[in-house]
Amino acid sequence: MTDLISRSTTLGRSTETPPPRMQSGRVELIGGPPPGPASIEAVDACAWFGDHLVLEGVDLLMPAGEVTALIGPSGCGKSTFLRLLNRMHELIPGAALDGKILLGGSDIYEVGRRAQQIRTRIGMVFQKPNPFPAMSIRENVLSGLKLARIKCDDKDGLVEQSLVRASLWKEVRDRLDRPGGALSGGQQQRLCIARSLAVQPNVLLMDEPCSALDPTSTGRVEETIAELRGDVTVVIVTHNMQQAQRVSDHCAFFLAEENQPGFVVEKGLTRDMFTNPIDSRTLNYVQGRFG
Amino acid sequence: MTDTYEIVEPVVGTTPVSSQFGNGSVVRSETNGGRNSRRPREFTSADVWSLAGSAISAACLNWLIFARFSSGAGWFGILLCTYVTFVAIFAVVTADRLGRLVAVDRVVTVIVMSAGVIVMVPLVLLVAYILVQGVKALRLTFFVHDQTGITPVLPATAGGGAHALVGTIEQVGLALLWSLPLGLAAAVFLNESRSKWRRPVRIFVDAMSGLPSIVAGLFIFAVLIIPFGTSGGLFGFNGFMASLALALVMLPTITRTVEVVLRLVPDGLREASLAMGASRARTVWSVVFPTARTGMTTAVVLGIARAVGETAPLLFTAFGYDLMNSNPFSGAQESLPLFVYRNIRKPDVNAIARGFSGALVLMLLVLVLFAIARFIGSDHSKRRNARASKNKVPAKNATPLDLTSTMFKGDLQS
Numbered sequence: 001m002t003d004l005i006s007r008s009t010t011l012g013r014s015t016e017t018p019p020p021r022m023q024s025g026r027v028e029l030i031g032g033p034p035p036g037p038a039s040i041e042a043v044d045a046c047a048w049f050g051d052h053l054v055l056e057g058v059d060l061l062m063p064a065g066e067v068t069a070l071i072g073p074s075g076c077g078k079s080t081f082l083r084l085l086n087r088m089h090e091l092i093p094g095a096a097l098d099g100k101i102l103l104g105g106s107d108i109y110e111v112g113r114r115a116q117q118i119r120t121r122i123g124m125v126f127q128k129p130n131p132f133p134a135m136s137i138r139e140n141v142l143s144g145l146k147l148a149r150i151k152c153d154d155k156d157g158l159v160e161q162s163l164v165r166a167s168l169w170k171e172v173r174d175r176l177d178r179p180g181g182a183l184s185g186g187q188q189q190r191l192c193i194a195r196s197l198a199v200q201p202n203v204l205l206m207d208e209p210c211s212a213l214d215p216t217s218t219g220r221v222e223e224t225i226a227e228l229r230g231d232v233t234v235v236i237v238t239h240n241m242q243q244a245q246r247v248s249d250h251c252a253f254f255l256a257e258e259n260q261p262g263f264v265v266e267k268g269l270t271r272d273m274f275t276n277p278i279d280s281r282t283l284n285y286v287q288g289r290f291g
Numbered sequence: 292m293t294d295t296y297e298i299v300e301p302v303v304g305t306t307p308v309s310s311q312f313g314n315g316s317v318v319r320s321e322t323n324g325g326r327n328s329r330r331p332r333e334f335t336s337a338d339v340w341s342l343a344g345s346a347i348s349a350a351c352l353n354w355l356i357f358a359r360f361s362s363g364a365g366w367f368g369i370l371l372c373t374y375v376t377f378v379a380i381f382a383v384v385t386a387d388r389l390g391r392l393v394a395v396d397r398v399v400t401v402i403v404m405s406a407g408v409i410v411m412v413p414l415v416l417l418v419a420y421i422l423v424q425g426v427k428a429l430r431l432t433f434f435v436h437d438q439t440g441i442t443p444v445l446p447a448t449a450g451g452g453a454h455a456l457v458g459t460i461e462q463v464g465l466a467l468l469w470s471l472p473l474g475l476a477a478a479v480f481l482n483e484s485r486s487k488w489r490r491p492v493r494i495f496v497d498a499m500s501g502l503p504s505i506v507a508g509l510f511i512f513a514v515l516i517i518p519f520g521t522s523g524g525l526f527g528f529n530g531f532m533a534s535l536a537l538a539l540v541m542l543p544t545i546t547r548t549v550e551v552v553l554r555l556v557p558d559g560l561r562e563a564s565l566a567m568g569a570s571r572a573r574t575v576w577s578v579v580f581p582t583a584r585t586g587m588t589t590a591v592v593l594g595i596a597r598a599v600g601e602t603a604p605l606l607f608t609a610f611g612y613d614l615m616n617s618n619p620f621s622g623a624q625e626s627l628p629l630f631v632y633r634n635i636r637k638p639d640v641n642a643i644a645r646g647f648s649g650a651l652v653l654m655l656l657v658l659v660l661f662a663i664a665r666f667i668g669s670d671h672s673k674r675r676n677a678r679a680s681k682n683k684v685p686a687k688n689a690t691p692l693d694l695t696s697t698m699f700k701g702d703l704q705s
Contacts, residue, residue, distance in 0.1 A: 088566055093485055120568030130559035134581035146577055147569035192563070199567060 027158040029200055030151040033121040037065035037233045038104035038202035040085060040122070045099035046261075047080050047089060055080050056261035058099070060252050062203075067225060067234040069244035069270065072254030072285070077262030078237045081254070082205050085235065086122035087115040104202070120148045122203040123196030128212055129188035131180030131195070138176040140191055144199035158198055165231070166194035167224045186217020193224060197232070204228065206236040210243065222247050241286055245274050253282045338397065341384045349377035378402065418654070425651025428644035433652065437625075438613040447644035454615040455630035455649060458530060459656070461619040462609060462626055463598050465534030466541055471591060473538075474545030481546070482553040483575050500543035505603035507539040512607040523621050528610035530619025533626065536604035545594040552586030553579060585667055592664040596657050602628035627653040 026035065040062045047055040055077035062068040070078045083089040085101055087108060100107045108118045131140050141159045145152055152158050159176065163169035168190040172183070180191050189209060196204055206225075210218040225247045228234055238244050244251060251273040256262035266273060266282045277283045284290055353373045357364050364372075378398060386394035428447035436451035477496065481489055511532050519526035526532070556579050564574040580587070605611070610623040611633050627649055634646030 086566060088562070091562075091565060116568045116570055118568075119566055124563075124566035126559060126563060126566075128559055130557065130563045132560060132563070132578055132582065134578075134584060143564075143577070144567045147564055147567050147573055149573075195563075196567065 026200065027152065027154045027161050029145075029158075030153075032148075032150045032200050033202055035200065036202065037231065038121070039064040039102075040104075040203050040233060040235070041102040042081070042084070043100040043102065045081065045084055045101060046097060047077065047084055048096040049092065050094040053261040054256075055084075056263050058264050060264060060267060062233060062235050062250065064104075064202075064233050065230045066249040067229055067236065067247055068250040068252065069248035070235065070237045070252050070254060071239075071241065071244050072262070072265075073256075073290070074239070075262075076254040076256040078254045079207055080262075082124075082207055082235060082237050085203070085205055086119050086124055088119070088124065090115070116148065120144075120150070120199055121201055122205060123199065123201035125189070125192050125196055125204065125206045125209045127208040129185055129192055131183070131188050131191050133179065133181040135180060136177045137172050137180050137183070137191060140180040141194050141198050144195060148199055150199055162194040162198040163191075165197050165224070165228065166190045167220055167227065168194055184217070186213045186220055189213060189217065189221060190224060193221070197228075201232060203233040203235065206234065208237050208239060211239060218243070241274075241288065245270060253277075253279075253285060255281060255285075334397075334400075337388070338385070341388065342381060342401070345381035345384055346377050348380050349373050352376055374405070421647065421650050421654060424644070424647035425649075427647070428641070429648040429651060433648055437615040439615075441613070443639045443641065445641065447641035447648075449641075450645070452625075452627065452630050452645070452649050452652065454612070455625040455627045456652070457615065457617055458533075458609065458612075458619075458624040458626040458629075459599060459653075461617070462530045462533045462537060462605070462624070463595055465531060465619060466537035466598055467591070467595060469534065469538040470541040470545055470594065474542050474594070475549060475587075477542075477546040478549035478553055479575055481550045483571065483579070496543050496546050499539070500547060502539070502543075503603070504536075504540050504601050505606070508536045508604035508606055508608050510539065511536045511604075516608070525620055527621075528608065528623045529621055530609055530616075530624040530626075533605045533609035533624065534619065536608045537598040537601060540601055540604055541594040541598045544597045545590055548590030548593055549583075549587055552583045552590060555586065556582045588667045589664045592660055592667065596660040596664065599660065600628060600653060600657055602632050605629050606632075627656070 042058050042060045045055065045058040045060075046053065058077075058081055060068075060081075070081065072078050080089060084097055085108075089095050089097060097109070101109060103118070103121065107113075108122075131137075132143055135143060138159050141162050142152075142155060144150065145155075145158075160169060160173075163172065168187060171187060172178075172191075180188065183191060189212075193204075193209075210221050213221065222243065225234055225236065229249075234247075236244075236247065248270045250268065251270040252267040253265045253273065254262050255265045266277060266279045273282060274286050277286060350373055353369055353376060357369050357372070378401060381401060382394050382398045385397045389397075430448050430451075432448070433451035433453070434456065435453055437454035438450045438452075441450040477492065480486070481493055481496075515526050515535070516528065516532060521527050560578050560582060561574055564578040565571070569577065605626055605628065609626055609629060611629040612623040612625045616622050616624050631646045631649040631653065634642045634649065637643065637646075
């Protein structure tokens, strides 16, 4: 754990001057999530759409402050699993679930816990960049405060800090009042990351964040993920094997046989999964022989 | 592309005119850096000439047949025969010039275009008629005076319709006040909730939009005015009752238009908002409404434009009154459509002329409202187009980004 944090600080791009606010600690939020990364663990998680079981018996620990990649072919329940983790799954009509999702040890589906409060603690970045078109860049970053009713005295500081953490600050600091939709696709995605980071979540879920981006933008987003290591727990769904290898510490391989629910075939450290997998299906998948 | 136009030099031997004859449907319109650029299927000057020629020949032929050789037919018959002959001649000429395939294409084009012209004719005639009739008696005093002391002997320019204008504005304003919150709430219910009652509500809204507007007036009359009405009271004939009837007319329009606009808001934005810990209500208020703002404004203006021209709901609610009554909650009130209706029916040439002036003012009012709606609507699409074209611009190219972004900035501030 400690060497992970030190690794994350050395990973910051050394050529540029270090952003001042990052060193001097976080901008304080009132009513926000508790500080620091939190581990998130699925215990026997299942998910249904109507009568259709799409995910069965997933046990997976995503350690605090580390990056976990979920890989697997399309339709194997990775995204569904991700949406289970921040209670977005239940928003779909007819969706049901079973099992426990433990955030820092306590079940997020416990009776009496507000889904909105859970979602504030567990941010999410979507496949398609979706900045709010009616808001400026600055308003986009601060939108989480308004939406989740969090207060902050140093809004300028929060905007800068969030954009710095999403590696977007240098590109947009002169045009914070321009609309978010005017940015390029990659910048929009990093704006979405900044928006999620502004409420200082404990976990950040990313659902194929780079699949709509070109390689350069993908590289920037991956750098961003690397810098977030130690700061926030990252869970990323990706179809890109190289990306999973580059950014993640842990890996879980999902698979669904025909008309069967998805399940986890193999999980473990990323380097083990890619160099020395136990299951032959994992080997075939990570070497690109199917999927 | 553009600078090749500037250095264009006429090339000896290629005169664009020469291509008018022969050469199939090929057009050589511009000499472009020594090359002839052409657009297949384009209407050329040769086509225009054959159109004109066909029209003239058809007219002459029919004149010859109907006016010289026979005792003539009705004007409509002559017009119809001329049109048929014209299309036939044009078909033959084009087929001879460019072949059968092109001829069929051109003939269908001509028929479709003339259908378009025919559709425009009644509209233009209507507007022109009201314009000509209405302008006669329309003076600036129309916007200042009411009908105080107007007798049949006074000229049409005497008096005015200020009381009707005030009545219209008050009644429609109040109607908007009632129908806007209801319409917005209904649209949000239809689009943002997951209730199983959405279907019946949608059917009711649809049925309501087909409601004859006089029934709306009748409803208010029967339910409020007959049982509770007192002369000069809140439930007597007054602008407030009229606004209720108008609200019934506006409600389905606003609901359906706003619903369509809300449906256009991408689901990704709602998800993003919910994923940040917003409640559903918060999401609608802070994300969906701002995103759909321009479309919603258009919906409201369309609703107003719908209600402004309604006469029937006012007949037994506002009732109509010749003098200024600026209090919508007490006493009968005039409105522009009622003013037109009541004046046109009078056995008095001057009153009829005043009615036409009222109709013209009403039309102008609706025109202004539609212009506002179109302006807001086009503003919206321009913004989207600008964004779409911007995405093609490389991210590092600062200049075009700046240009369009200033445009956005103005839009955001407005």
